Amino acid sequence: MEKITFKTSDDVPIVGSWVTAPTTFGAVILLHMMPTNKESWAKFQAILAKRGLASLAIDLRGHGESNIGQDGGKIDYKRFSDAEHQSSLFDVIGAFDWLKRREFETERIAVCGASIGANLAVQFLLEEPRVAGAALLSPGKAYHGINVIEDIVDVLPEQSVWIAASEGDDQASFDDSKAAFEAASSLKKEFVPLKNVGHGTKILEAKPELAESLADWLKEVVQGG
Numbered sequence: 001m002e003k004i005t006f007k008t009s010d011d012v013p014i015v016g017s018w019v020t021a022p023t024t025f026g027a028v029i030l031l032h033m034m035p036t037n038k039e040s041w042a043k044f045q046a047i048l049a050k051r052g053l054a055s056l057a058i059d060l061r062g063h064g065e066s067n068i069g070q071d072g073g074k075i076d077y078k079r080f081s082d083a084e085h086q087s088s089l090f091d092v093i094g095a096f097d098w099l100k101r102r103e104f105e106t107e108r109i110a111v112c113g114a115s116i117g118a119n120l121a122v123q124f125l126l127e128e129p130r131v132a133g134a135a136l137l138s139p140g141k142a143y144h145g146i147n148v149i150e151d152i153v154d155v156l157p158e159q160s161v162w163i164a165a166s167e168g169d170d171q172a173s174f175d176d177s178k179a180a181f182e183a184a185s186s187l188k189k190e191f192v193p194l195k196n197v198g199h200g201t202k203i204l205e206a207k208p209e210l211a212e213s214l215a216d217w218l219k220e221v222v223q224g225g
Contacts, residue, residue, distance in 0.1 A: 001045070004056070006098045008090040012075075015065035016058040016095065019045040023052050026108040026132075026222030029095045029124075030057035031117030033138070033200035034077060037064030040114075040201045047211055051219045054104075058095050060088045060117070085116070085144035092124045096131075106130040108222045110160075112214075114200030115173075116143040118163075122151045122180075125159050133160030133188070133221045135214055138200045141176040152180045157187045160221045164192035164210065170199045190217070 002018040017038050028048055030041040038057035045055045059066035062077030062084070069075040077085070092111070099109055110132045113121035118136035123146060125134050134155075139148040155161060161184045165177035174193070181191040197206040204211040 001042075004098070006094050008061075008094040010087065010090050011070045012061050012090065013066065013068050014058055014061065014091050014094055016056050016098075017042070017045065018054070018056050019049050020054040021049040021052050024054045025052050026110070026219070027054040027056065027099050027104045028218055028222075029092060029099070029109065029111040030055055031092060031111065031113035031120050032057070032060065032063070033115030033117055034063070036201065039064070044201075044204060044211055044215070047215045048218065051215050053215070053219055053222065056095050056099060058091055060091050066091070080144075082145040086146055088120055089123050089127070092120055093127060096124070096128060107132055107224065110134065110218050110221050112137075112218065114138060115140065116146065117200075119143050119146040119148045119151070122148050122155065125155050126151060129156050129159065131159065132224075133162070133186070135162040135218060136164070136177070136180070137203055138165050138170060138173040139163065139177055139180055140173050141179070148180050149176065149183055152184045155184055155186060157185050159186055160188040161186040162190045162192070162214065162217050164194060164203055164214075166194045166197045166199065166203060168196045173199060188221070
């Protein structure tokens with residue numbers, strides 16, 4: 001695992017964890033939920049590497065090591081306005097640009113997000129319509145004004161979408177996830193309904209076998225399957 005840094009187009013320094021494999025044919029951008037950070041993806045990054053997928057997990061602005069703002073002062077997501085949370089999309093675009101500088105083809109890049117990271121992942125698909133697809137863990141209708149159900153309508157049919165959420169203990173996200181799945185026009189889409197396994201990346205901790213099958217799905221997507 002390599003620690004990397006880049007600056008966004010609005011001049012915010014972002015820190016990420018970069019994991020590659022001896023034979024790498026595609027890459028996945030990983031977006032954490034609140035209040036976690038890039039380390040929440042560490043085990044999943046190892047699973048992706050076994051499948052030949054590189055991955056870049058970033059600390060979204062105001063989280064983890066991405067705690068310096070445009071003016072050099074400290075920033076903390078707990079004090080963000082909705083507009084500041086929404087500006088995290090620049091962090092995702094910056095991660096994509098970093099991968100492009102490493103000569104990854106756009107069509108061989110996917111994005112995977114949890115909670116607000118899932119909503120950002122869908123927004124990113126709209127920014128980069130040639131990106132292969134997105135996996136969403138516990139998206140929500142409107143996390144800080146980022147509305148996954150409205151945004152997913154505009155995802156292109158050729159962009160793949162995978163969604164998982166937990167019924168019972170995370171009912172609101174489950175209902176929103178189901179609605180997002182129904183609204184998506186993706187030709188390759190999958191909804192994984194679960195029960196009482198938590199929110200966001202906690203799902204992968206509770207269901208290790210799901211982490212394996214999700215990695216398989218991402219591999220297939222970046223290979224053009």
